[in-house]
Amino acid sequence: MSGAAAPRRAGLVTGAGSGIGRATALRFARDGAAVAVLDIDADAAAETAESIREDGGEALAVTVDIADERAVAAAVERTVASFGGLDFAVNNAGLASHHRRLDEMAPEEFERVVRVNLTGTFHCMRYELPALRARGGGAIVNVASNGGLYAIPTAPAYVAAKHGIVGLTKVAAVDYAPQGIRVNAVCPGPTRTPGFEAVAAGTDMIAMQASITPLGRLATPEEAAAAAVWLCSDDASYVTGIALSVDGGRRA
Template identity: 40%
Template sequence: MRLRDKAVVITGAASGIGKAAAIRMAEEGASVLLCDINTKEGELTAEHIQENGGTALFMETDVTDEDSVQQSIQYAYKQWGAINILFNNAGVGGHEKKLHEVAAEEWDQVINTNLKGVFLGIKYVVPYMLEKGKGTIINTSSVLGFKGKKRTGPYNAAKGGLVTLTKNSALEYGRYGIRVNSIGPGVIDTPIVDEWRKDEKKWQIISSANALGRIGKPEEVAEAVLFLASDEASFITGETLMVDGGGLTF
């Protein structure tokens, strides 16, 4: 098993990419703490993992709240005596608007969830990783962290910021045995694209706007996360692995 005896914390783990990654990592032997504001779905996912022979716990976590993030990280450490892997995955899409139409509160919600939440995860997990002299952090960016898209300014800004934050973190902690990478999903079949589906004409374009001509599955992204978390990626840090079906080439 590729993650045997590893302790993992995953934010945004109740659905989509986070859920798929939690299930996949548990299959590979990891003990997983699922963190999310969606208590019902998070607990159901943890139960699913347990029923299939894996080790998983759930803790309600708001990544925009510093105390909530700190408490979840501490809880995982108390349970397993280490945190080997952190997957900063929680995120929101926001409403499609031109920048001058975006309320400051909307901007703050997207930035605080998608960018500040990652900072808080790094801030509170790194001391435990420094203690062990190793660790792996993976952040969820996006294809929209690399190119613009109309009416998604806050989201683009947050995901673009994550790309650079990943590089900064890799530089700061690499010599202490901590690797930091990110993934760049394209259009993936998760709740974050539900709003796009409502416009049938637009969805036909969005859902095929990549080299493969289809949307991705959460399980496909989970495989990329698993690779970056594993020892197979031991000499990879500061990078963003695109999982976008060739979206950047389109």
């Protein structure tokens, strides 16, 4: 007599309306998980969720600005209520900021980038952690950047925020390990997301970035997603507190 089927794992991905976030949500769903698709763009979130459902998966689209603590709390609560709990979370949503040196940047821009990227990640973790604890443990992956490991010229706010995400990840990994919660970061190098493609349009940026990457090309969103999904899996059960470069060898 066969035993009962294991309950479906459930989690959320922020910034899942496009790029790495969308690829991550789709990959989790293909692996059998129920996925809450969180994004500030309601239409984009709905599109990702519909793609999951069309492939036979279970998805929930939630519109949320991660800079808004109350909205984050409501989004996590809705996810837990819909799926019965939370097993993993990938905090991918963020805001880009480049092409300005520090003394050329308005304080308002600096504060906005840090509020979305760093404080927004804090908001997400603050409400995800109790939900994971109630489930008996789980995993969080924060999508930082290789800009969280070294300098990117003319990107002071972005680099400061991404370094902060890596630090926040390490502290949480240590503090919550006794509760069975693993916390890691993924640090992608330049990745051919729709946003990056739009910025690079009409320039030689893609060719230039590929030329300084040992593997000779940029990452795809799916490659960054694969790293995040692996870190949330049982195959990574003894991995916590790391900042994993997905950069084609650039950090080396």
